[in-house]
Every structure is written in structure tokens, then in C-alpha cells.
Amino acid sequence: xxxVIQNPRYQVTQFGKxxxxxxxxxxxxxxMYWYQQKSSQAPKLLFHYYDKDFNNEADTPDNFQSxxxxxxxxxxxxxxxxxxxxxxxxxxxxxxxGGYAEQYFGPGTRLTVT
Amino acid sequence: xxxxxxxxxxTATEGAIVQINCTYQTSGFNGxxxxxxxxxxxxxxxxxxxxxxxxxxxxxxxxxxRSKGYSYLLLKELQMKDSASYLCAVQDSNYQLIWGAGTKxxxxx
Numbered sequence: 653x654x655x656v657i658q659n660p661r662y663q664v665t666q667f668g669k670x671x672x673x674x675x676x677x678x679x680x681x682x683x684m685y686w687y688q689q690k691s692s693q694a695p696k697l698l699f700h701y702y703d704k705d706f707n708n709e710a711d712t713p714d715n716f717q718s719x720x721x722x723x724x725x726x727x728x729x730x731x732x733x734x735x736x737x738x739x740x741x742x743x744x745x746x747x748x749x750g751g752y753a754e755q756y757f758g759p760g761t762r763l764t765v766t
Numbered sequence: 767x768x769x770x771x772x773x774x775x776x777t778a779t780e781g782a783i784v785q786i787n788c789t790y791q792t793s794g795f796n797g798x799x800x801x802x803x804x805x806x807x808x809x810x811x812x813x814x815x816x817x818x819x820x821x822x823x824x825x826x827x828x829x830x831x832r833s834k835g836y837s838y839l840l841l842k843e844l845q846m847k848d849s850a851s852y853l854c855a856v857q858d859s860n861y862q863l864i865w866g867a868g869t870k871x872x873x874x875x
Contacts, residue, residue, distance in 0.1 A: 694770070694853070694865035695809070742808055750861045752797065752816070757808035 655679050656758035658743050664764045665733050673728040673761045675743030681756070683749045684726045686718055687742040689760075695742060701726065702749050730763075738765045768792045770866035772854050777872045778844055786839045786852050786869045794859025800828050800839045801853045803868065809853055812839070841871075849873045 657676045665671040677684065683702050687695035699718040700707050706718070715737070717729045730737055740762050744755040771789045778784040790798070797816040801809035815821055815830035815837060827840040839852055851868035858864055 692774075692851075692867065692870070694867045697862070740806075750796075752814060753857070753861060754799070754811050754814065755809075755863065757810070760806075760808050762806070 656743060656745055656756050658741075658758035658761050660761060661759060662762050662764070664766060665730075666766055667734065668732045671730050671733055671763070673730075673741050673743075673763070675726045675728075675758055676724050677743075677745045677756075677758075678724070679745055679747075679756060680723060681745035681747050682723075683746045683753070684720060685742075685744040685746075685755065686726070686728050687744065688737075689740045689742055698728070700749075733763070733765045735765050738763055768858060768864045770854055770856060770864055772852075772866040772869045774867070775870045775872065777874060778841075780844055780846060780873055780875050782844050783840065783842050784844060784871065786841070786854075786871065788837045788839070788854030788866060790835050790837070790854070790856045790864070790866075792856050792858045792864050795832060796857040796859065796861055798828075798830055798837050798857070799855045799863070800826075800837075801855065803851045803853060805850070812852075844873050846873050846875070 685700040686698045689695045698712045701720045720726045740760045743758040746753040769791045800812040803809040813828040820829045825842045853868040854866040855863045
């Protein structure tokens with residue numbers, strides 16, 4: 653009964669080689685989020701979608717892009733990964749973006765850049 | 767700017783009680799969340815406070831004082847499996863979650 657699924661769990665890519673991370677949800681939640689989290693740091697919000705409305709955080713680098721083709725799926729594209737992009741990437745969902753909005757997280761994808 | 771402050775690390779003994787504090791300065795307030803995150807895993811929801819006072823859920827309780835911009839998470843009867851990071855997060859006026867860096871809790875036998 654997995655609710656938020658992320659694939660792959662571990663991803664190794666080469667410096668500058670594009671990589672795509674995927675997330676799917678079975679909760680039928682309207683809102684989906686992508687976070688980047690580095691060791692011992694707070695999760696950093698990269699993007700979020702309310703339905704198909706895309707919201708890009710002001711300080712998200714241009715190197716990162718996202719797609720949400722339907723309610724269930726969301727993708728994070730890193731066009732030219734650098735060593736500083738090595739991190740855990742967390743996908744989360746919530747029923748709404750206002751009011752009580754508990755976020756449900758997937759298990760994360762740990763990205764290594766060589 | 768918006769800021770969430772939590773201690774970086776705390777140590778406690780199995781069976782004891784520990785209180786993890788969180789102070790916040792945000793543009794507006796629409797609720798405060800506590801999440802637990804084991805090493806290498808995703809955060810999992812623990813508690814939510816939007817009104818002042820104490821919310822109790824089993825061994826875990828969370829307290830909020832909006833006037834003081836302060837919350838704490840109280841863990842009782844500590845178990846080894848409670849070793850994890852505990853993240854405080856506040857929903858601001860735009861309902862965006864502002865996250866703290868987390869408190870790493872180490873439980874010793």
C-alpha cells in the first residue's frame with residue numbers, strides 16, 4: 653500500500669550528464685512537491701504543483717526543471733548535474749496547499765554525482 | 767527573513783524524557799508541524815499544532831505558544847528506535863512550509 657513512490661532509490665550520474673528522477677502517488681492529492689536535502693540540513697523546496705499549476709521557488713537553479721503530466725506523476729530533471737547537486741531528493745504530496753496540509757513523503761532518491 | 771531555530775544535537779538515555787525546542791520567526795503563521803526523520807530516510811509526520819497548548823499522542827506530545835513563537839516536542843519513555851532527527855516546520859502566511867534543519871537525537875542505553 654505504498655502511497656508516494658520514488659524511483660530509483662539510488663542514482664549515480666556523471667558530472668554534466670542529464671538525469672531524471674520520478675515520483676508517483678496513489679493518494680490522489682492535488683499538491684506535489686520536490687525537495688532537495690543535504691546532510692544535516694533542512695529540506696529545501698525546489699518546486700511545487702497545485703494540480704497542474706507550476707510554482708518555481710525563486711532560488712531554484714535553472715539547472716533544475718520539473719514536469720507533472722498528470723495527477724499521479726511528477727518528474728525532476730537535472731539538466732547538467734554538478735558535484736554540488738549530490739543530495740537526497742524528496743517528493744511529497746498534500747491534499748491541499750492551504751489549511752491543514754500534512755505532507756506525505758516518498759522514500760527519497762539519493763543522487764551521487766561522479 | 768524567515769527563520770526556524772532548533773538545537774543541532776541532543777543526547778538522552780533510554781527510558782528517560784527529552785524535550786526538543788523550536789523557535790520561529792516567520793511571515794505569518796498557519797500551523798506548526800513536527801516530523802521524524804531516520805538517517806537516510808524520508809520525514810514522517812508526528813504532530814501538528816495550530817492553537818496554543820499541548821497536543822498529546824502516545825509517547826509524543828507537542829506544545830505551541832504563538833505569542834512566543836515557540837514550540838517543543840516532548841518524547842517520553844525513550845526507546846532506542848527514537849534515535850533520529852526531529853524537524854520543526856512552520857506554515858507561513860502563504861501556507862508554505864518553512865523547515866528547520868532538525869535536531870539529531872541520540873539515545874544511549
